[in-house]
Each structure stands twice: as C-alpha cells, then as structure tokens.
Amino acid sequence: MLLVHDLHSGYGSGTVLHGLSLQVRTGQALAVLGRNGVGKTTLLSTLMGLVRPRRGSIRLDGCELAGRRPDQVSRAGIALVPQGRRIWPTVTVHEHVRLAVRGQSWPIQRLYELFPNLAHRRHQPAGNLSGGEQQMLAICRALATGPSLILLDEPSEGLAPGIVSHLATAITEMVQSGLSVVIVEHDLRLAYAVASDVAVMVRGTVVHTAAVDEFRNDHRRAHQLLGLEA
C-alpha cells in the first residue's frame, strides 16, 4: 500500500507539486492523467527519490520514504520506468538485466519469457534496439529489481499502435502477478485497458479520483479536466 500525503516538490526555486495526496492499494493499478506540464513526471521522480520532496510523506507499507535516496527507494520496493525510457545505449540488453536483477521474484529466465524479443537480442547494445524494444527493456530493468510497486511514465510515447497493444498485454500480466502499478499515460485506451482507477492531476495536485469504468463514461468531467472531446 502506497500512501502519499501532502507532497510538495519541485526544481530549484520553483514548486511543481503543491500538497499532493494519493493512495495505491496493494495490487491496484492506478492511472495518473493530466495535461502536459501538470507535474506527472515530477510526481513519479519524487516518489522514486530522484527529486527531493520539500514536505509531505511517502509511505510504502508503513515505511517512510520521503527524503530517501533513489537506491534506498529501489530497495524498499519501488521501481521506475521513466519517461523517454532512459536505457543505457552502450550497455547490452543482458547487462541491463544483470545489473538490475535482485531477489527471486523476477529471475532473468522469467523476464526473457515475458519479453522474448529481448531474449533474442540479449547481446545487442541497447542503443541498437527499436523504440518498442527499448521500452520493453526499460520495463524489464525495472521488474528485475523485484519491486512491489512499479511506476510507468508514458510507456506508449512514440510507439506504433501494434507495439502499444503488446505493451498492454505485458502490463496486464504484471498487474495479474500481484504488482501495484502507477501508470502515467496520454493514450487513454492503454490507460483504461490496464488500470482499475484513475487520478487526475491539475497544477500539481490530484483533483479527482474515480474507478476507470465510472470515469470513462463521465464525458463532461473528462472534458473539463483533460480537455478531451466528449
């Protein structure tokens, strides 16, 4: 269970998150939606410890993580699939997995079964992979750390539709295996396909939460919060 309370965070002198609160139950998949620049990436970076929060608390299963270094957050059970993938171009697929792998829950064999393409290209430098394969690798690297909560930041960005459906299958499989998921996504079809709940952000706070089935039929609110056509 992730409990975020009154989180304030930002860069330099600017504040991006203004007292954000949020909750993810164990095994729940939550989609975080919001227009460009509302602070979704800042939220995930702060949860991961890459951006230091100024105030507020981040509790994972009762353990306080606000102010911890990213390596401590990772060992507490959170993993990040960052926006733009951020794989290491000169490091091979297999080396990515070997560096990240920890614990028993996702041994290398199981990861390659989930992403057979990566198994075939395991000795390639990650910079040689296609965009879709790089995204799979970023997910693979995150899973290898054996997290209980995985944060996905716009995994479908820049990918062809065929690959997005493949991605949806992989994420659904992760959820079914008991992982908690927070997914930031502009592609609502993907978000609705994998998540059970949505949280909508406006200017650095969560202003609305709802079940996916409820939110996807609430066209007026979706239009108002996200600027979508009804």
Added chain:
Amino acid sequence: MPEWVPVAMTATINGLAIGLLLFVSAVGLTLIFGMMDVLNLAHGGLFLIGAYLVAESPTWTTFAVGLAAATTIGAVAGGALSLATAPLARRPHLDQALLTLGIALVIAEVLSALYGDDVRPANPPPGLDGAVPILGHQYPTYRLAVIGVGVVLALVFYWMVERTKLGALFRASVADRDMVAAIGIDVRFVRVGVLVVGSALAAVAGFLGGPIYNARPGLDSTILVLALVVVVIGGLGSVRGVLLASLLVGQIESTGRALLPSLASFLLFGALAVTIAVKPKGLLR
C-alpha cells in the same frame, strides 16, 4: 636505407610509448568526469608523485616497492579526493575544478619542498637501462618495456570495461547515473570506486613514465594538459575514444618534436581545435 627511416622509426616508437602512458593516465580522468562529473585537476599531481617515487627506486627491489607504493598512494589519494569533492557533488563543475586545482597546487608545493626545484633524473631498473638495435638504430630498452606494459594495461582495462559486469556499471553510470541509482545501486560507492581506480592509474602512469620524463616541477601541468586534450578529443567517458586519442596525441607529440620542434605544441592544439570543430563530442561519438 634513406637517412630519415630510423628517425621516423624512433619517433613512431616514442609516440607509441608516450601514447600508451597517456592512455593509462587519461583513462582515469575520463571515467571520473564521464561518470561522476568531477573534473579532477589533481590528476597531474598524482602523476608527478609517481615520477618522484621512481626517481628514488634504482634497484629492482625498490622499483617493485615503489610501484606498489605509487599504486597505494594513488588509491588513497583518490579516496581522499572523493571525500573532499563529495559535498560539492551537486555544485557546478567550476567549484569542483577549483577545489581539485587547489589540491593539485598543494601536491606540487609539497613535492617541491621535499625534492627541490631541480630535475631529478629517474633511471630505469637495471637491465632495462640499455638499448636494443632496431634497423641498425639503438633504441632505449625501457621505452619498449613501457610499450609492452602499456599494451597489457590497455587490453586489461578495455576487457574490463567492455566485458565485465563492473564495466557495464561504468558504462551505465556514464550514460545515466540517476537510472543506476534507481535500480538500487548506491552511486556514492561508484564515485569512490572510479576516483580510487583512476587516481591509482595516474600515479602508476607517472611511475612508469618517470624514467622517460624525469621528475621535475611543472611535469604535473604538462601531463594534465595532455590528458585533458586526450579526454576531449576522445569524447568524455569513452574508453575506446581515449585509447585512440592517446595514440594519436602520442604520435603528434613525438613526430612533431622530432620534425618541427618549435611547432609541436601548435600541432597538438591544432589537432584539438580540428576535433572540436568537426566532432564536438569526441572522435567516437
């Protein structure tokens, strides 16, 4: 055989020896900068410590002890440097550069207080102080030995960086350090590790290079400038690039000094300028 052949030959072999020494000293610099964003200007000072140590090592026993001492002193200095620069880790490059420059000046002053300002000749260990004939020309044995050791060190280092898990960690940290932290690796240890290894290599390079350059005040800045040129030409954080650039700069230095002594440094900075103009991120980027 035309008269220029042995001259060119000597210059080429010299260039190879200088290039490999440069590689050993510059590879640490590029890793430290590429991985941890620390521009370590104390690097030349560590080279100089190695050079003074070898000047004190006339026999094989003292040579072996001296080499071990150079490695240890370099490693300890690297650890101290990482402690000293840690509080500045999130500050601009200039702050760190100023701090390491200060440390470099302290090292130079201490050495000059200990050994004076005259050149201290360093001799190769017995047996390596002679010359061997190559194409009828006498060539210093020690330089050939340096080439041999340099090749082995370069190969070992290359293998380590390209083929081992530790090397993968090095490359990952050069590419994106935050993502290394995000998979649960404490990058502070990585930082200490590269500074220790890089500084030890700089001191070892100085020890091996001592009998070629001799120990003298000012050698630290000469080497630092050469190493910085190599790092920029090779591309920050690229081991392959640094190897290529070192060999290139070694040749420019020795051929330049043999043929056009007065223009040698212009050649060097000319090469730097051309590289920056054509490939601003370094040869292999």
